[in-house]
Amino acid sequence: MTTRDDTMVWFDFGGVLSPPLAELFAAYETKTGISPAALQAAMQAVGDDLGAPPLAPIELAQITEREWGARLREHLAAADPGLDLTRARLETFGEQWFDGITVNTAIAAALRGLKAHGLRVGVLSNNVVEWERFWRPIIEPAGPLDAVVDSCLVGARKPDPQIFAIAEKTAGVAADQCILIDDLEQNVRAARQSGWRAIHFRTNAQASSELSRLTGVAAVL
Known part of the structure; x- marks a missing residue:
């Protein structure tokens, strides 16, 4: 059963939806x-x-x-x-x-679970124009996304506050409706300074537990 929720959960790609760096x-x-x-x-x-x-x-x-x-x-x-x-x-x-890199299956499952419960999900990534055709197929198992904000396409990168403002505008939500999951502490800190909630990804279990606490959606690992 799905529920309506205005929360937007943004997943980093490298080190979160992908294997650790x-x-x-x-x-x-x-x-x-x-x-x-x-x-x-x-x-x-x-x-x-x-x-x-x-x-x-x-x-x-x-x-x-x-x-x-x-x-x-x-x-x-x-x-x-x-x-x-x-x-x-x-x-x-x-x-x-x-080549040969596959999605972090636990985090892909968590993303799908959020989506199934009516939350919106997206990718907020520092990435490269020429790499899109390689990383996009990797995250296909995570399912449909509501938004993607890619540094190379918007002209700002984490931890620049500008990219968080761009993400809010893209999703049509306020800062306090956004949650970032990122493996780099500097990006987590910058998100919080921009008024977001944020999770410093260290392990699948830890991040999923914190995500459940923030969203009320039970973790799926």
């Missing part, structure tokens, strides 16, 4: 031989070159995936000239990064 970096190392530490350092270096946080230039569509990947390759090679980059398709990064 540590698992994604480990999977990429298996595919390419590039360690998480080396890759993260290269991402940081690209951001530093452009005077921005590590992924901001590509998550705001200020540079293309191909340019970003080429910059990654340059920094990886400079940091470790002996590193074998022949398996890494850095200029088309998203295709290789998301």
Whole structure:
């Protein structure tokens, strides 16, 4: 039985609807031989070159995936000239990064449960234009969404307060009607400062329990 509720629950993609980020970096190392530490350092270096946080230039569509990947390759090679980059398709990064990745089934089930009880659900993600065709199929098991707010399409990214205002306008709800589930503490803090309720995702059980408490919908794991 469904009930009417004006609550809008926003799920992060990377690390919430997808496996944890540590698992994604480990999977990429298996595919390419590039360690998480080396890759993260290269991402940081690209951001530093452009005077921005590590992924901001590509998550705001200020540079293309191909340019970003080429910059990654340059920094990886400079940091470790002996590193074998022949398996890494850095200029088309998203295709290789998301290959073999599947949805977090517990959180997908929680999303469907909320929807079945009359709550509205959406994805609020820092993401990349060229990656949409890869990450969208991953979350299909979660079912239909009421809204998607993607940083690369709206010109703002978490934790910028502007993206929370955009999400509210997109959904047609007030700040106190929004709940964010995100694995990054800085994004959770920013959401709360914008008047949202928010859950810092650490485990499926913990996040589902907190979500049940905030919404009154029993968790489905």
